[in-house]
Amino acid sequence: MTIFQNTKIISITNQKGGVGKTTTAINLATALATIDKKVLVIDFDPQGNASTGLGIEQNERNEDIYSLLFEKNTFKEVIKQTKIKNLDVIPASIDLSAAEIDLANMEEKTLKLRYLFQKNQFLSEYDYILIDCPPALGFLTLNALGASDSVMIPLQCEFFALEGVSHLMNTIQLVQQNINNELEIEGVLLTMYDRRNKLSELVEKDVRNCFGELVFNTLIPRNVRISEAPSHGKPVILYDLDCMGSQAYINLAAEFITRNENKNLKKVA
Ligand SMILES: Nc1ncnc2c1ncn2[C@@H]1O[C@H](COP(=O)(O)OP(=O)(O)OP(=O)(O)O)[C@@H](O)[C@H]1O
Ligand SMILES: [Mg+2]
Numbered sequence: 001m002t003i004f005q006n007t008k009i010i011s012i013t014n015q016k017g018g019v020g021k022t023t024t025a026i027n028l029a030t031a032l033a034t035i036d037k038k039v040l041v042i043d044f045d046p047q048g049n050a051s052t053g054l055g056i057e058q059n060e061r062n063e064d065i066y067s068l069l070f071e072k073n074t075f076k077e078v079i080k081q082t083k084i085k086n087l088d089v090i091p092a093s094i095d096l097s098a099a100e101i102d103l104a105n106m107e108e109k110t111l112k113l114r115y116l117f118q119k120n121q122f123l124s125e126y127d128y129i130l131i132d133c134p135p136a137l138g139f140l141t142l143n144a145l146g147a148s149d150s151v152m153i154p155l156q157c158e159f160f161a162l163e164g165v166s167h168l169m170n171t172i173q174l175v176q177q178n179i180n181n182e183l184e185i186e187g188v189l190l191t192m193y194d195r196r197n198k199l200s201e202l203v204e205k206d207v208r209n210c211f212g213e214l215v216f217n218t219l220i221p222r223n224v225r226i227s228e229a230p231s232h233g234k235p236v237i238l239y240d241l242d243c244m245g246s247q248a249y250i251n252l253a254a255e256f257i258t259r260n261e262n263k264n265l266k267k268v269a
Contacts, residue, residue, distance in 0.1 A: 001182065002149055002182060003114065003117045003118055003147065003149075004117075004121070004123065004124040005124070006124055006127070007123060007124045007126050007127060007128065007129060008127070008128050008129070008149050008150070008260070009117070009128075009129045009131070009147060009148045009149050009150075010128065010129070010130050010131070010148060010149065010150050010151070010152055010186055011131045011133055011141070011144040011145055011148040011150075011151045011152070012024055012025045012130060012131065012132055012133060012151075012152045012153075012154065013133040013141055013144065013145065013151050013152070013153060013168070014133075014135070014153055014154055014155065014164075014165075014168060015135055015136050015137045015141070015164060015167070015168060016135060016156070016160075016163070016164050017135035018135070018156070019154050019155060019156040019191060019192075020154040020156060020189070020191035020192060020220065021132055021133060021135070021154055022045070022049040022050050022053060022132050023053075023191070023220075023226055023230075023236075024152070024154050024189060024191065024220070024249075024252075025041055025050050025130050025131075025132035026041065026050055026053045026054060026132075026230075026235045027226075027235050027236055027237055027245075027246075027249035027252075028130065028249060028252055028253055028256065029041045029087055029128070029130050029235075030084055030087060030235035030237045030238065030249070031237060031249050031250050031252065031253035032127070032128055032253050032256075032257075033084050033085065033086035033087040034084075034086075034237070035253065035257075036086060037086065037127040037128060038086050038125060038126045038127050038128075039086060039087050039088070039126060039127065039128045039129075039130065040079065040087075040088045040089070040090065040123070040126045040128070040129045040130070041054065041087070041088070041089045041090070041129075041130050041131075041132060042065060042089075042090045042129065042130070042131045042132065042144075043064075043065060043089060043090060043091050043092035043132055044065060044092065044096075044131050044132055044133050044134060044140050044141075044143075044144055045092055045096070045132055045133065045134035045135075045140075046092055046093075046094055046095075046096040046097035046099075046134065047092075047134070048061065048091065048092045048093065048094070048096075049132075049230065050089065050091075050092070050132040051089060051091035051092055052230060052233065053229070053230040053233070053234075053235065054082045054084075054087070054089045054233070054235070055082060055083055055233035055234060056080055056082070056089060056091045056233075058093075060080060060091065061091040061092070061093040062093065063077050063078045064078060064090070064091050064092050064093040064095060064096065065078065065090045065091070065092050065096060066092070066093060066095040066096040066098070066099055067095070068090065068116065069099060069102075069103075069112055069113065069116070069143075070102065075090075075116070075120050075122075075123065078090045078091075084235070084238070088126075096140075099139070099140055100136075100138045100139050100140060103139035103140070103143065104139055109139055109142075110139065110142040110143055110146045110175075110179050111143070111146050111147075111179060112143055113143040113144065113146065113147040114143070114146050114147040114179075114180070117147050131144040131147075131148065137167070137168070137171050141171075142171075142175065142179070145171075145172065145175045145179075145180065145183060146175060146179045146180045147180075148180070148183060149182065149183070149184065150183065150184040150185065150186035151172060151183065151184075151185055151186060152186040152187055152188075152189060153165075153168065153185070153187070153188045153189065154188075154189045154190075154191045154220075155188055155189065155190055155191065155203075155207060156191050156192045157190055157191065157192055157193045157194065157199070157200040157203045157204065157222075158192070158199065158203065159199065159203075161203045161206075161207065162203075162206060162207065162210065165210075172185065185214055186256075187214050187215065187216045187256075187259070188207060188211045188214050188215045188216065189215075189216050189218070189220065189252070190203070190204055190207060190215065190216070190219050190220065191220040192220065192221075192222040193219040193220060193221050193222060194221070194222045195221070204219070216252060216255055216256075217255060218248060218251045218252040218255050219248065220245070220248045220249065220252070221244050221245060221248055223236075223243055223244050223245035223248075225239065225240045225243035225244075225245050225246070226243075226245035236249065237249060237250065
């Protein structure tokens with residue numbers, strides 16, 4: 001069962017490192033917030049990159065997703081406002097690196113986050129909750145998938161793009177069978193696309209053959225402004241609105257919304 005009627009929860013997941021998960025979480029969230037959607041980003045990675053990229057200082061991370069998971073703090077205590085209107089974040093501190101072991105020792109190993117959501121109905125004030133997963137298929141990612149309506153999978157346009165994806169798909173299937181049977185695949189997103197490089201084109205063809213309509217039409221280009229933005233504690237959309245990277249994430253948000261509207265129309269038809 002979906003947890004909130006009007007709030008969509010999306011995990012951004014790929015156990016491969018450095019494929020654009022965090023960049024996508026930050027910038028899709030920002031693009032949605034700028035069109036007046038209320039968005040919460042959950043930084044579910046001990047690296048804390050989403051927190052940094054959204055301008056949350058280290059000293060603001062003492063009350064974090066770890067202290068929420070283990071009920072030392074409430075949602076209201078850990079949710080921080082960002083400088084962007086309509087966009088909040090639950091940051092991660094390095095404490096979160098203990099969570100894999102701590103969750104393994106808990107009874108509700110894979111469903112802790114889901115139970116916390118269920119107990120906090122006020123979260124339905126958000127239109128979207130985006131969970132930025134760590135590069136692993138451990139208990140953190142399982143908790144994210146267990147609590148989500150859908151999963152978005154960024155794939156970097158490089159030779160090994162599809163390596164490990166079958167393992168991710170198996171994990172999604174196991175989650176669907178055992179902990180969250182309504183989990184859907186939101187889509188596959190091609191990131192760091194380089195038009196000058198034949199390889200990007202080949203990877204795109206392969207991925208579209210493999211996943212068909214699940215692949216977003218929007219391609220995220222390799223763009224240096226995207227990689228500069230986090231060091232300024234800003235999403236690229238605020239750092240340089242006109243660059244190709246920002247425009248791609250704005251297009252992604254539009255495509256994401258249209259796809260969801262079409263899905264909802266099909267459900268009522
Ligand atoms: N489209 C892009 N163009 C150029 N650089 C990019 C792009 N997307 C991401 N990057 C850069 O690539 C690096 C990895 O991106 P990101 O942190 O989003 O990946 P990730 O999947 O979250 O990584 P991890 O698995 O470590 O959490 C970062 O330095 C980021 O700034
Ligand atoms: Mg990341």
